[in-house]
Amino acid sequence: MKIFPLTLLPNDANIDFMRLRWVSIAVAAIIMFVAIGAMGTRGFNYALDFTGGNLIEAHLDKPMPLDTVREKLAADGYDSAQVQTYGSGNQLLIRLQPREGESGDVATKHAADAVSKAVTDAGNKAQIVRNEFVGPQVGKELALKGLYALLFVVVGFLIYIAFRFEWKFAVAAIITTLHDVVVVAGWFAITGHEFDLTVLAGILSVMGYSINDTIVVFDRVRENFRSMRADPEAVLNKSINQTLSRTVITSFVAFLTVVALYIYGGGSLRGMAESQMLGIIIGTLSSIFVACPLLTLGLLKVTKQDLMPKAKDEAALARRP
Amino acid sequence: MLTFARWKYFAIVAVLILSVIYALPNAYPQDPSVQVSAAKAGTTAIDAPLAKRIEGILAEAKIPSKSIKVEEQGNLLVRLADTEQQTRAADLLRPRLGSDYVVALSLAPTAPKWLESLAAKPMPRGLDLQGGVHFVMQVDQNAALDKRLDAYVEDIRSTLRDAGVPYTSVVRRGNEALVATLGVNADKAKAQQRLRASFPNLGLSLDGQTVTLDVPQSELNRISLEAIEQNLNTLRNRINAFGVAEPVIQRQGTDRIVIQLPGLQDTAEAKRQIGATATLEFRAVVGDEAAAAAAVRDRSVPPDARVYYTENKVPLLLSKRLLVSGDQLVNAQPMTDPQTGRQGVSINLNSVGGQRMLDHTLENVGKRLGIVYVEQIPTTSIVDGKEVQSIRTDERVINSATIQGVFGKSFQTTGLSAEESKSLANQLKSGALAAPMVFVEERVVGPSLGAENVKRGTTAVLYSFVFALTFFLIYYRMFGLITCLALLLNLLMVIALMSLMGATMSLPGFAGLALSVGMSVDANVLINERIREELRAGVPPQAAIATGYDKASGTIFDSNMTALLAGVALWAFGTGPLQGFAMTMIIGILTSVFTAVTVSRGIATLLYGGRRKLKSIAI
Numbered sequence: 044m045k046i047f048p049l050t051l052l053p054n055d056a057n058i059d060f061m062r063l064r065w066v067s068i069a070v071a072a073i074i075m076f077v078a079i080g081a082m083g084t085r086g087f088n089y090a091l092d093f094t095g096g097n098l099i100e101a102h103l104d105k106p107m108p109l110d111t112v113r114e115k116l117a118a119d120g121y122d123s124a125q126v127q128t129y130g131s132g133n134q135l136l137i138r139l140q141p142r143e144g145e146s147g148d149v150a151t152k153h154a155a156d157a158v159s160k161a162v163t164d165a166g167n168k169a170q171i172v173r174n175e176f177v178g179p180q181v182g183k184e185l186a187l188k189g190l191y192a193l194l195f196v197v198v199g200f201l202i203y204i205a206f207r208f209e210w211k212f213a214v215a216a217i218i219t220t221l222h223d224v225v226v227v228a229g230w231f232a233i234t235g236h237e238f239d240l241t242v243l244a245g246i247l248s249v250m251g252y253s254i255n256d257t258i259v260v261f262d263r264v265r266e267n268f269r270s271m272r273a274d275p276e277a278v279l280n281k282s283i284n285q286t287l288s289r290t291v292i293t294s295f296v297a298f299l300t301v302v303a304l305y306i307y308g309g310g311s312l313r314g315m316a317e318s319q320m321l322g323i324i325i326g327t328l329s330s331i332f333v334a335c336p337l338l339t340l341g342l343l344k345v346t347k348q349d350l351m352p353k354a355k356d357e358a359a360l361a362r363r364p
Numbered sequence: 365m366l367t368f369a370r371w372k373y374f375a376i377v378a379v380l381i382l383s384v385i386y387a388l389p390n391a392y393p394q395d396p397s398v399q400v401s402a403a404k405a406g407t408t409a410i411d412a413p414l415a416k417r418i419e420g421i422l423a424e425a426k427i428p429s430k431s432i433k434v435e436e437q438g439n440l441l442v443r444l445a446d447t448e449q450q451t452r453a454a455d456l457l458r459p460r461l462g463s464d465y466v467v468a469l470s471l472a473p474t475a476p477k478w479l480e481s482l483a484a485k486p487m488p489r490g491l492d493l494q495g496g497v498h499f500v501m502q503v504d505q506n507a508a509l510d511k512r513l514d515a516y517v518e519d520i521r522s523t524l525r526d527a528g529v530p531y532t533s534v535v536r537r538g539n540e541a542l543v544a545t546l547g548v549n550a551d552k553a554k555a556q557q558r559l560r561a562s563f564p565n566l567g568l569s570l571d572g573q574t575v576t577l578d579v580p581q582s583e584l585n586r587i588s589l590e591a592i593e594q595n596l597n598t599l600r601n602r603i604n605a606f607g608v609a610e611p612v613i614q615r616q617g618t619d620r621i622v623i624q625l626p627g628l629q630d631t632a633e634a635k636r637q638i639g640a641t642a643t644l645e646f647r648a649v650v651g652d653e654a655a656a657a658a659a660v661r662d663r664s665v666p667p668d669a670r671v672y673y674t675e676n677k678v679p680l681l682l683s684k685r686l687l688v689s690g691d692q693l694v695n696a697q698p699m700t701d702p703q704t705g706r707q708g709v710s711i712n713l714n715s716v717g718g719q720r721m722l723d724h725t726l727e728n729v730g731k732r733l734g735i736v737y738v739e740q741i742p743t744t745s746i747v748d749g750k751e752v753q754s755i756r757t758d759e760r761v762i763n764s765a766t767i768q769g770v771f772g773k774s775f776q777t778t779g780l781s782a783e784e785s786k787s788l789a790n791q792l793k794s795g796a797l798a799a800p801m802v803f804v805e806e807r808v809v810g811p812s813l814g815a816e817n818v819k820r821g822t823t824a825v826l827y828s829f830v831f832a833l834t835f836f837l838i839y840y841r842m843f844g845l846i847t848c849l850a851l852l853l854n855l856l857m858v859i860a861l862m863s864l865m866g867a868t869m870s871l872p873g874f875a876g877l878a879l880s881v882g883m884s885v886d887a888n889v890l891i892n893e894r895i896r897e898e899l900r901a902g903v904p905p906q907a908a909i910a911t912g913y914d915k916a917s918g919t920i921f922d923s924n925m926t927a928l929l930a931g932v933a934l935w936a937f938g939t940g941p942l943q944g945f946a947m948t949m950i951i952g953i954l955t956s957v958f959t960a961v962t963v964s965r966g967i968a969t970l971l972y973g974g975r976r977k978l979k980s981i982a983i
Contacts, residue, residue, distance in 0.1 A: 151806075173808070173810070173813075175806065175807040175808065176805060176806050176807075177805050177807065188937040188938065189937065191937050192933040192934055192936070192937035192938070193933075195933040195936065195937065196929060196930050196933045199929040199932075199933065200926060200929060203925060203926060203929065204926065207922055207925075216926075240942060241872055241875070241945075243942070244872060244875075244934065244938070244942050244945045244946075245875075247930065247933070247934050248879060248930070248931075248934070248945075248949060250930045251883075251926075251927035251928075251929075251930035251931060251949070251953075252882075252883075252927070254923075254926040254927060254929075254930065255883070255886060255923040255924070255926060255927040256923075258919075258922050258923040258926050259886075259890065259919055259923050262918065262919040262922055262923070263919075266915075285897070286893075288893055289889050289890055289893040289894075292839070292889050292893070293885060293886045293889045293890075295835070296831075296832050296835055296836070296882070296885045296889070297882035297883075297885055297886070299828070299831035299832060299835065300828035300829075300831060300832055300878050300879070300881045300882045300885070301828070301878065301879075301882065302831070303824050303825075303826075303827035303828035303830075303831055303878065304824045304828060304874075304875055304878045306824075306827070307820060307823040307824040307826075307827050308820055308821065308823075308824040308874070308875065308878075309816075309817070309820040309824075311492075311817070311871055312820075312821075312824065312871060312872070312874070312875050315872070315875050316875070319879070323882075
């Protein structure tokens with residue numbers, strides 16, 4: 044019976060992922076250390092949500108070179124002003140961090156003055172459409188809460204997976220997930236793309252996606268360990284191959300939905316979509332190349348006994364002479 | 365084999381119907397409208413003549429209204445075409461209707477009555493989607509502590525005095541302790557016993573002649589918490605009086621308050637109303653205007669008096685002795701004097717204030733009584749390049765009427781404009797703030813930006829669906845169609861559940877919706893791939909479907925439970941937009957498990973389960 048008109052991947056995929064495991068783990072580790080290094084050295088380009096400052100939208104009669112605006116603002120004491128155009132070229136979005144020792148109304152007023160001064164020249168009148176002041180400490184509290192959330196998730200995953208699977212799986216799944224989160228966060232450090240609250244939400248949701256992906260593969264590993272008579276490496280390989288088409292298709296469709304968000308969601312959702320797009324790619328790759336190989340290493344090396352129902356073990360023991 | 369219990373079909377149909385009903389109100393656009401209600405229940409009628417009057421006012425200004433109707437809740441609702449006319453109408457009606465009415469901007473549902481009667485309501489929209497003002501205020505907790513601890517010092521003094529224990533001093537030592545030094549012949553045991561009884565929350569220790577009352581951390585925390593709660597209540601009262609429909613006033617952390625006023629665009633006015641702390645002081649007038657002017661000129665102010673100024677900058681001498689202060693005030697209402705038609709405020713005092721007023725008026729009929737309006741205005745100034753938050757106190761004599769007769773607890777003061785008396789009454793009634801506050805964040809979202817965000821969000825969700833559905837239809841054919849139906853029901857259920865829970869829809873909420881599509885895709889792909897796998901292994905179609913669903917279900921459960929954990933963490937530790945996003949994620953995960961495992965299986969069984977000999981299936 045011919046029932047498969049279309050497949051993204053060959054049905055009988057049999058790639059030996061385990062043979063590559065040292066390479067893939069090394070690559071994953073290198074990427075992760077690069078990400079950590081970038082976060083350590085470059086840090087994040089925190090948005091106003093975290094730093095506090097003014098968000099100003101200005102409408103010009105005629106477009107103006109952005110560098111000129113930047114220079115003029117710098118001359119006025121705003122060193123790290125971010126100036127970008129949106130819509131047509133005469134609409135500017137400017138983010139200013141307050142000058143030293145200013146906040147609230149004073150900062151708002153100064154920011155507006157500085158911007159009108161910087162963008163107005165002969166024959167080009169600027170109109171300030173929007174001027175918002177965003178407080179900084181809220182961001183700090185939230186960053187701390189993000190850390191708590193991370194801890195909560197790690198402990199929650201540990202308990203749940205150790206309970207449903209085995210502690211080795213739990214540890215491997217958490218390492219994989221944290222790897223993904225670190226890499227996505229590192230991406231924002233490397234590129235210097237703005238890190239705002241929605242990016243934070245995106246990164247935390249990557250955690251959900253990544254663990255989901257890993258668990259699907261582990262679930263198959265658990266199933267195969269019980270039914271196959273083979274060494275652990277063969278079981279792991281078989282499991283990855285069996286779930287490969289599902290992994291790729293799911294990621295492909297999920298990626299499509301997030302692309303829609305990236306294209307049509309507008310500026311304020313772009314950071315979130317970007318973190319999720321990257322998270323889906325990394326999460327997919329790591330569930331294939333990192334999660335299972337980890338189960339063959341050192342303390343995490345799984346054996347058939349680890350997954351056999353305990354009652355059976357005891358029964359088998361009892362039968363022994 | 366491929367079977368599906370009949371009751372499960374009924375359950376699915378029931379869920380479908382309920383989802384449609386509760387998601388439906390979101391499909392009806394909301395009318396920008398102006399809501400008119402009575403400033404004080406029962407005093408002013410909201411009736412047909414008022415509707416006629418409003419109609420006249422609007423017609424005069426050429427503002428077309430969709431409808432002007434008195435509602436069952438006793439409000440009058442004027443529906444308008446757009447937000448611009450809404451603002452114009454409200455600005456026009458406020459002064460014309462006067463202080464008897466509260467004029468508020470609101471969004472009126474256009475969904476039919478039967479939906480409302482089923483408690484089906486549209487999701488409230490976040491500020492980013494409908495426009496409005498967002499403030500974050502910081503409460504000065506140190507000031508709150510100072511105020512409370514200073515009050516403790518006073519209380520300790522009076523306790524010792526009442527007990528007849530001589531003391532030389534009672535002082536504060538930072539925020540940690542209160543130290544009372546007793547007189548040489550003082551009865552230490554008595555002091556200790558009385559103080560312990562009066563201040564059970566404080567730790568007490570005696571050393572020589574000094575009694576130390578330690579303020580434990582728990583007590584400091586309690587003071588902080590009470591301060592922010594009191595401020596929260598005060599703000600809530602002021603904002604309610606100010607007339608904004610569906611405001612959000614929330615505590616954030618230990619010292620912040622988030623305020624969202626949908627529909628409002630004027631930050632300056634909102635800040636003035638929210639930030640002002642007003643109180644009244646009643647003081648005897650010592651000399652008339654001429655005497656005061658002379659005193660100012662000669663710098664010869666009597667020692668028991670102080671110079672105050674009226675609104676017109678005319679000096680007036682008032683006694684330094686405070687007769688009655690704002691915290692003895694029980695209630696204040698704007699009113700119109702029936703005899704003179706003049707606007708004023710009717711004031712009620714508590715018994716202590718009433719007694720003092722009675723004592724004073726008994727001896728001073730014919731003399732003048734000054735009412736001083738004290739407003740504390742938080743200001744920010746720059747001193748030596750550093751920002752300094754300070755409170756400017758604005759005092760002015762608002763009234764210095766002659767005492768007409770003896771009065772006690774309740775009396776009126778007139779001579780204010782209608783606006784002034786309303787605003788004064790509101791501020792007095794809502795009480796004082798426990799601690800001063802400063803604005804640390806403000807955002808204004810314009811209504812057009814909000815409309816644009818709604819458009820962007822819906823477009824993004826729409827396309828994420830189109831992308832996913834198209835792929836499924838091509839890739840899995842008949843099972844793709846089943847998946848599509850499951851995904852659509854999933855979306856419907858998420859919207860229905862969010863509406864039912866009253867979750868606020870915001871821009872990140874749309875992202876959550878798109879993400880929940882991505883999540884539910886996973887469950888469906890797992891099932892479809894498993895069925896294909898079974899077919900490849902040579903299992904007959906019907907058995908393949910049944911096994912596919914059975915085997916995938918376990919995987920779906922485990923993988924979604926873990927993803928759910930991540931969602932719960934985001935919800936528990938996030939605030940505002942993050943929580944909205946997490947909520948959609950959580951709901952999306954739960955509904956996608958239901959639709960993928962149960963609903964799609966039901967449809968598949970309906971299609972393929974009945975046939976005797978099924979040769980092939982389109983997957």
